[in-house]
Amino acid sequence: MITVLLDKNRHDRNYFDCGVEELNNYLKLMASQQAKKDNTRAFILEDEERPERIIGFYTLTMTPIDLKALPVKLQKRHQSARSAGLIARLAIDQRYKNQGYGEWLLIDALRKLLLVSETVAFPLVVVDAKEGAIAFYKKFGFTPFNDTPHKLFMTIAAIRKSLVEAI
Numbered sequence: 189m190i191t192v193l194l195d196k197n198r199h200d201r202n203y204f205d206c207g208v209e210e211l212n213n214y215l216k217l218m219a220s221q222q223a224k225k226d227n228t229r230a231f232i233l234e235d236e237e238r239p240e241r242i243i244g245f246y247t248l249t250m251t252p253i254d255l256k257a258l259p260v261k262l263q264k265r266h267q268s269a270r271s272a273g274l275i276a277r278l279a280i281d282q283r284y285k286n287q288g289y290g291e292w293l294l295i296d297a298l299r300k301l302l303l304v305s306e307t308v309a310f311p312l313v314v315v316d317a318k319e320g321a322i323a324f325y326k327k328f329g330f331t332p333f334n335d336t337p338h339k340l341f342m343t344i345a346a347i348r349k350s351l352v353e354a355i
């Protein structure tokens with residue numbers, strides 16, 4: 189399996205339904221425009237038998253780090269850092285849920301961000317979790333920020349360790 193960049197001429201965005209209207213609409217109406225403007229990148233996991241069908245997607249960009257919302261030890265360690273990688277959205281179509289695709293997509297996003305961080309350094313990856321998905325991210329090692337429980341982070345160091353260990 190591989191993810192590809194969203195292609196509005198190839199991918200049937202209207203068919204996609206993750207159960208969260210905001211995310212469906214983002215994919216339908218915003219993702220392609222935002223990529224064109226270099227604001228975010230949207231990656232698609234296609235159904236191999238019907239490549240126009242979207243199993244799931246995620247979007248990547250950068251976000252400022254709110255140092256005060258981090259544990260003290262990390263505040264000190266990263267006080268000169270300004271930006272984190274952001275998984276802004278990640279969703280699986282309801283017809284493909286509970287088959288391991290969400291986990292696969294999250295790992296794929298983390299691999300991409302880790303690779304980028306080897307060239308342009310940033311110390312954290314942040315996810316913006318919709319209600320109900322916080323436990324999903326915690327399961328994979330993300331920690332909620334002190335002040336915003338729906339925003340979670342994981343250090344690049346921890347991501348590197350867990351991805352290297354998984355090889």
Ligand SMILES: CC(C)(COP(=O)(O)OP(=O)(O)OC[C@H]1O[C@@H](n2cnc3c(N)ncnc32)[C@H](O)[C@@H]1OP(=O)(O)O)[C@@H](O)C(=O)NCCC(=O)NCCS
Pocket residue numbers: 206207208211276277278279280281284285286287288289290291292316317318319320321322323324327
């Ligand atoms: C959250 C979501 C991405 C999970 O995708 P999925 O393909 O159904 O999940 P997977 O099959 O890969 O599950 C992997 C593991 O996470 C667990 N898991 C899945 N969804 C979970 C949730 N909402 N909370 C806690 N754990 C969850 C599974 O039980 C599984 O655990 P196991 O390996 O011990 O069996 C998907 O339900 C979704 O798109 N939700 C709607 C959109 C959303 O909320 N996106 C996230 C924020 S933008």
